[in-house]
Amino acid sequence: MSLQNFMNEAISPWMKEEGPDSDIVLSSRIRLARNFAQVTFPIIAKEEELKPILDFFNQEYAHQSFKDYRNLELVEMSRLKPIEKRVLVEKHLISPHLAEHSDHSAALISENEQISVMINEEDHLRIQLYYPGFQLEQALQRASELDDWLEEKINYAFDEKRGYLTACPTNVGTGMRASVMMHLPALAMTQQVNRMIPAINQLGLVVRGIYGEGSEALGNIFQISNQITLGKSEEDIVEDLQSVVRQLVDQERKARETLMQRSGIQLEDRVFRSYGVLKNSRIIESKEAAKCLSDVRLGIDLGFIKNVSQNILNELMILTQPGFLQQYAQETLTPDQRDIRRASLIRERLQLEKK
């Protein structure tokens, strides 16, 4: 697997598999923050301290296999063009932080892109593992095994009292951030999401937009994750998150049903208008595209639209991001040019579905 594969396909191979509740939960993710015991954390470390970590990964882990994940690819950030880094960010394979701090940083990525271990991010290691649909427990189990595999050769910074030691006090303890990506169009349409967010926050969970902290819930996609990392076990954190996600799934289903009963024709109209916009527009901004994609995905889930794959939302949400558009065009584009490109890309993609 070469870097080119990570760049060309908008949708990661693991996303193509269907997971439980995938009509609402797009993906589940576990992220573990880990550090080398003897090395200063990346934020204040000198270059000569961080380079050995990268070298160590090149030596010990590049092209190695962990379980079924064969031939792990070590992608060094300093060798990538800005647009290529942006593409990896848009695919959630690396964080914006890693893209910005490229000296001696890298990501160890599995062929199906389910695993991405970021090296020399805010912490020395950020282990990320994705599963399609609602599978937090499986993701935790697998991430923990990956963590054990890495620990065989690395002396982790761990303290009996404080747990895994991290650069930021908000990650100490388990170092774990568990999160799910949810598509909640009916709850958003009926204005219920805004009322639910404060309640969710009170449970020690955070609700964010698709591209993390501070980002907007583009396309009615919400990311929900744990805030607290200290004092609770990984299993308890996942369980708490799961029970909230489970309730949100139920609420979203109920809201969809109610909408169908009370204003089925309006809903159908909205879905097909959005479908029409995507099929016919020549210029489209990312915000409008996201809104229409969310409507179309809902239309697919509700059975209004047939012969279009569910993945269209995930795929086109990523594919129509600025980095991807430019990677696709193989040149730098102005925002106006991007809006034109985006429209034609969406039209092409929907044409493809027809066959």
Add this chain to the structure above:
Amino acid sequence: MECQECHQRPATVHLTKVINGDKTEIHVCEQCAKEKGYGETSFSLNDLLSGLFNFDHATSISSGTAPASTQLAKQVQCPKCGLTYKEFARIGKFGCAECYKTFDEKLNPIFRRVHSGNTQHNGKIPKRAGGNLHLRKEIEQKKHELHQLIDREEFEEAAKVRDQIRKLEKQLDDEQGGDV
């Protein structure tokens, strides 16, 4: 509720300002909040954190005299990475694993605020870095179990657990002996 600045988007940022006893409420959308600079502190985690770290500093100003411990803490410097407490409070990040020991006595209040009152790890123990912590935790848990069994007067079960504890303690002794 609509945003009181642009009157277009829904208000998602709600702030209550209290300045010298005057209370004002602000309801704006995220964009306007950013433009107007509302809630800069509530949005930047860093600012929020460094605010937390300086907590006892702020109270000491209002009471007129700074306690000696605070003054001292500000000069504390991590022997490994050189980060001072002041610098730590500014960037809101530790410099290395040793910082946790260096600033230990200042950390409980911070962790309590960030992690809903928790200050102690209660999760995974790494296989190697955890040393014999696994074993000690298991003994602790068995002892707890033993007490419960005794309370319930289930002595036969209790005897079994007691034997398990003895075995584990012996194992721990052997391991520690091996280390020396």
